[in-house]
Amino acid sequence: MKKYILIAILAIGAIGAYIGKTMYDKPVASTADVKTEVQIDAATLFTEFEQNEQSAGDKYNDKAIAVKGTVQGVTTEGDKTTVMLNGGDMGGVSCEMQDKTGVDNLKQGDAVTIKGVCTGYLTDVILVRCVLDK
Template structure:
């Protein structure tokens, strides 16, 4: 006799209440199991995301790939020329607009070298026309050629860099991945 208020235990086949989580006869868990499927799905999605995300193109241009018989073309990057002074002024006026304007954009920026990281991972540029600034551009060094060029510089030097702006924030300012040091 199986009605809406009872169900059969999948282990011992006894009639048990429909809302029972544990069979009163065999004491095995009869309800649930959805959590493990949700967890498995999340793990699969994370693996797929890790496999497809985070890939960074190593060349300084965008490629258009054709079939195996066609040549691969590289489109040169166009850099927007801007000073750190202008970037900081725009950030102070409206961080949202600054983010919309500069984030993920290739920039040629000029600023005053204010910090050289001792581990050689980054430098900071501040506005040229300011002795003190809350905001600046943290520029990440990507190779030994850049590191060697920076090792010959001093705080206060005016520097022009080319790179991609990767982050904009009203607390820390801008982040830039360096492509070239001029």
């Protein structure tokens, strides 16, 4: 009897490990296919977070948003490319790119719209899983 209980526990553990591994390896959905909930200017977004981080966080965090702004710079570290949009004198919107299509052609001063998921505010507003919006 103990043998069957041990086999059942091992089988359940193996199934759980398989499901966990499958979920962990699942690719992240592209933001390009997601409908944005909000469209906003980079300077306005930054100002809202700067003035009241809690209120802006409730409004934008974990939501797909489209941010229109002027490119302040493009940086690449390893396989991570970040586009910084100008939000004013004190900061901006940092966009961690998921899809690098078209990013190589960006230069300082270009006007762009970037879709991404807002994750909050440190010294800049942070967007992740970003793509250039057409």
